[in-house]
Amino acid sequence: MRLEALMTSLYFEEAEIGQLRTAGPYLVSKDEIIEFAQRYDPQPFDIDEEAAARSVFAGLTASGAHTFAILISLLSKTQPYSLRVLAGLGWDELKLPTPVRPGDELSLEVAILEKRESKSSADRGVVRNQMHLRNQKREVALQCINNVLVARRPAGADRKDSELVK
């Protein structure tokens, strides 16, 4: 608990619209693209360099599911802060405008779009995030919006005292 308190993990009250956090870069290797695709998305243009060269992508590209997994892997590492997320509510407007290729270095940018208090629970709020996963040329590999439940700052000593009374 002490360690958690030392990290910059924001409560709902501290999240500000427009606030940006970033993570990366994540270097994508050819082996990783092929390994992921063989397991979950064995399309010829994801696993076979010759077939890939002939495809519309003109070369090996990562499965969209793989690109999403890389976004998730970066999401828990954002700086200079993270949010005290209680649960994810879902994803919207997920697009993959630029294919990911071997050697790409992907960086994640997350900005807070909106926040609102929960109507049903006083201890949480909903935060809407805009995410962009960009390659080294700043092209967008994946963009999406996600909504998360974020913990509100506990009322503090008063609340703890009243809990102790019970």
Added chain:
Amino acid sequence: MRLEALMTSLYFEEAEIGQLRTAGPYLVSKDEIIEFAQRYDPQPFDIDEEAAARSVFAGLTASGAHTFAILISLLSKTQPYSLRVLAGLGWDELKLPTPVRPGDELSLEVAILEKRESKSSADRGVVRNQMHLRNQKREVALQCINNVLVARRPAGADRKDSELVK
């Protein structure tokens, strides 16, 4: 090309609203959950059974990115038909209502919600699909909508002739 023609892969014209296709079941093992999470989403409740037992999920659960990858792996195997997809346009309303646990058997259901001709290109149309990935109890593990570009049936001899003239 001959082999492709033998598969039940529908052109835009043949896609009908409400038409259902399915794939699965996909058996999710504990090892696979842990392996995926260690690589892309190392949250304690995804990789450590003891930590998982203490979490709100009361047991080991798959990363959402993993569940999405399983959906993708089933998407290319739907029966009794697939669509002649030219490109994906994106994903909407993606939610993960029920956690995926070791031993779950996941099945994919895809239904066509809407279709419309492309305004800019005569050779394609947009199809909007509703997807549900369900476990063996029929609980929804992942639901989403995706929009894809689907090839229209080529005009045939007439068109080829006019192309040859040029």
